[in-house]
Amino acid sequence: MKVTGMRVTRRSFLAGATAVGATTFAATGARAPLLLTTGVLRSATPLLLGATDKTASKLPVLGEGEHLYEAIHDWGELPRTIRYGNTHGVCEDSQGHIYVHHTVHATSEALDTMVVFDERGKFVRSWGRQFKGGAHGLMLRKEGREEFLYLCDYQHGVVTKRTLKGEEVFTLGYPAESDGYKPKKDGSMAAYHPTNVAIAPSGDIYVGDGYGSSYINQYNEKGEFVRTFGGLGKDAGQLDCPHGLWVDTRSEAPALVVADRSNSRLQRFTLDGKHIDFIVGTTKMPCNFHERNGEVVIPDLMSSVVVLDRKNEVVARLGQGEYSKEEWRTVRDSAPKTFAPGRFVCPHGACFDHLGNIFVVEWVEAGRVTKLRRVS
Numbered sequence: 434m435k436v437t438g439m440r441v442t443r444r445s446f447l448a449g450a451t452a453v454g455a456t457t458f459a460a461t462g463a464r465a466p467l468l469l470t471t472g473v474l475r476s477a478t479p480l481l482l483g484a485t486d487k488t489a490s491k492l493p494v495l496g497e498g499e500h501l502y503e504a505i506h507d508w509g510e511l512p513r514t515i516r517y518g519n520t521h522g523v524c525e526d527s528q529g530h531i532y533v534h535h536t537v538h539a540t541s542e543a544l545d546t547m548v549v550f551d552e553r554g555k556f557v558r559s560w561g562r563q564f565k566g567g568a569h570g571l572m573l574r575k576e577g578r579e580e581f582l583y584l585c586d587y588q589h590g591v592v593t594k595r596t597l598k599g600e601e602v603f604t605l606g607y608p609a610e611s612d613g614y615k616p617k618k619d620g621s622m623a624a625y626h627p628t629n630v631a632i633a634p635s636g637d638i639y640v641g642d643g644y645g646s647s648y649i650n651q652y653n654e655k656g657e658f659v660r661t662f663g664g665l666g667k668d669a670g671q672l673d674c675p676h677g678l679w680v681d682t683r684s685e686a687p688a689l690v691v692a693d694r695s696n697s698r699l700q701r702f703t704l705d706g707k708h709i710d711f712i713v714g715t716t717k718m719p720c721n722f723h724e725r726n727g728e729v730v731i732p733d734l735m736s737s738v739v740v741l742d743r744k745n746e747v748v749a750r751l752g753q754g755e756y757s758k759e760e761w762r763t764v765r766d767s768a769p770k771t772f773a774p775g776r777f778v779c780p781h782g783a784c785f786d787h788l789g790n791i792f793v794v795e796w797v798e799a800g801r802v803t804k805l806r807r808v809s
Contacts, residue, residue, distance in 0.1 A: 493775030495805065500740060500749035502791065502805035504775050509533070509554045509802055516541035517769075517800025522571025522782040523792045524723075526580050526597060530557060531792060534564075534571040534584065534782075535800050547599065552786070560599035564589070570629030570641075570677070570721070571782065587626040587644045605640065608650045610658040629721055631678035631689065633704055639689055641675035649675055649691065651706065662706030667696060670708035677721030679729075680704070683743060692719035692731070699745075712745050725785035732780035738793055738805075751805065752777040752793075765797045772801065
């Protein structure tokens with residue numbers, strides 16, 4: 434939850450992680466996720482799940498009941514020439530290939546930011562050296578018979594549509610058409626650092642300027658500018674780091690769901706940018722979304738991975754780290770394979786695969802990819 438008088442960002446997170454730990458529960462007195470709508474306050478009781486040891490496996494086991502997973506940390510066989518930087522995005526294609534988007538470690542011989550594995554974790558290919566340092570949001574979308582990747586690069590200020598092998602389809606740059614990004618009186622430009630993208634059934638593209646000016650920029654399927662909405666603030670319709678986006682099509686009227694990260698909430702909009710409601714109490718620093726069969730996985734930068742059901746109620750909370758302030762400053766800088774098993778540090782991206790397993794990538798300096806293999 435946002436601390437009074439302090440803007441919680443990823444940068445301030447390390448210095449104030451323990452203060453940020455105050456959640457909506459304390460602010461409202463409720464113990465459950467709250468769905469706020471016009472004139473309506475609904476409550477749902479979350480099921481808080483932790484690590485268990487119900488199998489003979491040596492792997493750590495997370496969750497319980499219908500959401501029980503074995504944690505396979507450091508999944509995937511990297512070539513010796515590639516060293517992960519911060520692992521920011523992950524997705525799966527129809528062939529079961531897993532795509533990991535990372536910033537590239539300073540010691541890496543190869544500079545490719547996109548690494549592709551088969552479903553067994555064998556290396557397939559890599560590409561994307563032009564996104565080094567800024568590789569961030571990642572979304573896969575099937576269009577007709579083809580699949581495409583939509584990538585965000587916050588450092589270079591671009592959103593690009595690519596084939597699965599990296600060929601460019603189109604690239605969106607600075608949203609100069611928007612009034613929110615017109616030059617200021619002193620000639621300076623508004624900050625623009627896009628973090629994630631979502632696509633509506635119509636093909637409209639929504640880009641979250643999470644590390645820039647906290648706007649959402651909407652384009653049509655041809656990449657032509659439509660509108661800007663959001664902007665920095667706490668009120669309804671305003672955002673503070675719209676880090677992740679998802680078009681929820683589980684009901685008749687699709688809605689754009691935004692991971693309003695520094696406001697510690699999810700916020701829903703109509704597809705033309707009008708505020709609908711807030712969903713609070715599910716996560717502290719939500720990063721992004723992926724949906725499968727009505728369930729939604731959300732990586733929470735505050736050391737956990739959350740699963741919501743169709744009613745947006747928490748049904749699983751996995752791998753809670755619960756690190757102290759002092760630990761935060763050192764743990765995410767640790768060497769690969771030294772993190773505590775069964776505990777997440779800074780989950781940043783997550784996706785289901787076709788079998789219901791969950792892949793989690795973390796914002797740690799040497800990267801971390803975990804496969805949560807579903808066992809129930």
